[in-house]
Amino acid sequence: MTVVRVRRSAVIDAPVATVWALLRDFNAHDRWHPAVATSRMEGSRPVDQVGGVRAFRLKDGAFLRERLIGLDDRARRLTYCILDAPLRLDGYVATLTATPVTDGDRTFVEWESRFDPPAAEAGRLLRLVADEIYEAGLAALQRRFAGAGGGARPATAATRPTAAIGAATAALRPLTAAEPQHPAFETVRTEAAPPVAPVTQTAVAVPNSAATGLRDAGAARPWDDGEPSPQWEARPGREEDGMDVFTVVRRAEIEATAVSGGRSTDDGPRTLAVARSAEPLPEQGRGEGQGQGRAALPSSGRPVAGAIEAAAIVVSRHGGPEVLVPATVSVPPPGPGEVRLRQTAIGINYIDVYCRTGYFDLLTPPAVPGMEAAGVVVDVGPGVTHFAPGDRVAYACPPVGAYAAARTMDAALVLKLPAAIDDETAAAVLLKGLTAEFLLHRVHAVRAGEVVVVHAAAGGVGLMLCQWASALGAAVIGTVSTDEKAALARRAGCDLVVVHGREPFSEAVLRATGGRGADVIYDAIGRDSFTASVAALAVRGHLVSFGQASGPVGAHDIGAFASKSATISRPNYGHYTSDPEELRAMAARLFAAIAAGTVQPMIGARLPLAAAAEAHARLEARATVGSTVLTV
């Protein structure tokens, strides 16, 4: 027996993460290797599952099967063997390794193998593998990544769109870098998103409350007064919980201002907001405190007839996680239009941290925080006909008060749970899932073939956006901050993942789409990404800014958006979830997507209710992946 060893290597002018992202995909060789025509994973197994088999056809018609027998994301090494081939490549085992070249941010790629051919064929097979497979493949990689390295050279026109992205954009003309600006219409397109008025808003000082009434008074502008936002700014690039769709949050402050007759201010929009909020507030503000849940602390000294006692977590004063202390609260019987719930699972959201610190004025200590939970109806108040004791329910909305074993709240805010959705799943997914629902179906109706960019793709909402958009047939490009998150995003359905800091994401998007750009960009990063997001938009693209993890977006000139006829939306969770009928339709679509496996809730941690402080500490330390659920 003759043992043959083949080894070929090359330097690729691209960062190792970029090269490895392509190479580690065991089924991607039909996208980069010139000899491979088509390839699929047998049994639709994940491309990174060790043991998976790729079945592929070469352009000369030959059919092969190869098994992935080792994959190492740390060493960036992939090992595979041949199962079936028309040639006598007996015992063939090959390893492909990507190593960083720190001088110039390039990548050294080695491809080596051994096999045991019949002696008479050894020379021919060695040359075939070395030349037509390895050298041809490495040369294709070099061409593909030409100019993508750490050097300052811009991407060249020679780079091709990836197949996955290209498929969605093949019919579209390439855009040259120096796209002339023809502002044919000096307008910003707004989408008609029923049932509320358009939420399109640029960050110029236009009060978005004007069209939608007093419930948005002050909405979307807790940042506009130029106050520093230390929590955000201390953590530029935080991703998981950048969503701040709850922008009704400073209503309490506005109410207080309104009661005192408004304040003299040079802030025009703010003055308008104050004036509008002087009208009577709708039902959400009733009950004790400033819109807080109806659960009286024992210290209030006002026992309520028929009240039950429940374990809870109370924000004793504004501060760090340690201000979250266990307490027993008195939960009053439901009044007209209300239900009383026994809660079993409580969802933790980053907005809870803002309530605790006092950054958002949704809660005046001592009070119970939390906006998302699932449980069972204990009893219903007068006039409530669509719930009965024993119904399984969940909610995701203000007022605060979810961190408790029981609470009483407005029945209109509560959703019935289908049998297929368990309590923990509901508590983990409802707020983020409803957000994904209205972002993908109502703010912008994503269609098959569209190119969708999801910033912070490994975050809670980000993962769901990727999963769902991918299932809708869109080509999904995710941005993340680390390789670990890139792997997560890829599993969630991203066709391409861009790691921040490796290359400007707008260039990556333009390159992947043949210069066209994205149809819709979901951006909860805010300040750090806004300008690049606009640059990555296609003509008539839609930028949906739904959070600002890196800081406020700042002021922008609407006129500049005419260069792309861009639509900019700034949706507000409250405006998309305030109509009970629409909310039920949204929840039904979400629950169906979960039941179908399209949206896969990810519960990263379960902790007992009493450990709420620890849960907050982990969330703030970014030590969580997926949702954190408190169990009762």
Next chain:
Amino acid sequence: MAKVFVSTVIGAPVGQVWPVVRDFNGLPAWTPFAAESRIEMGAPADQIGCVRNFSLKDGARLRERLLALSDYDFSMTYSILESPMGVEDYVATLALKPVTDGDRTYIEWSAEFRAPAGNDQDLITFIGQNVFHAALQALKQRFGG
């Protein structure tokens, strides 16, 4: 960086030992300390990047990510995402090699991590003895010593 290294020889061929150890979701089946385990997001246990979420018999819960798995080298590398031990940058590798003399299996389990609380030695002892050594001894007994 603190380092832990534990190894032993098991009286069974690699072909028998590896399938047991290779199951990233299988700790409860062969270690004395794991109570139950699942793979997050319903991923296959041999998908690189998958996360095993398992509890110990003392109630503690850990989350670990599979970083590398090779049926060619009989090795597995993983990192800790969450644990009660207070370690950082924890990466461990479990590797098997055939002992051709007697068709047995050499198995080594190593880890590198940082101990921010400065209790390196305590953690090295704990992980080396209570985790790695205890598990390898259990594996050894499973295959008849």
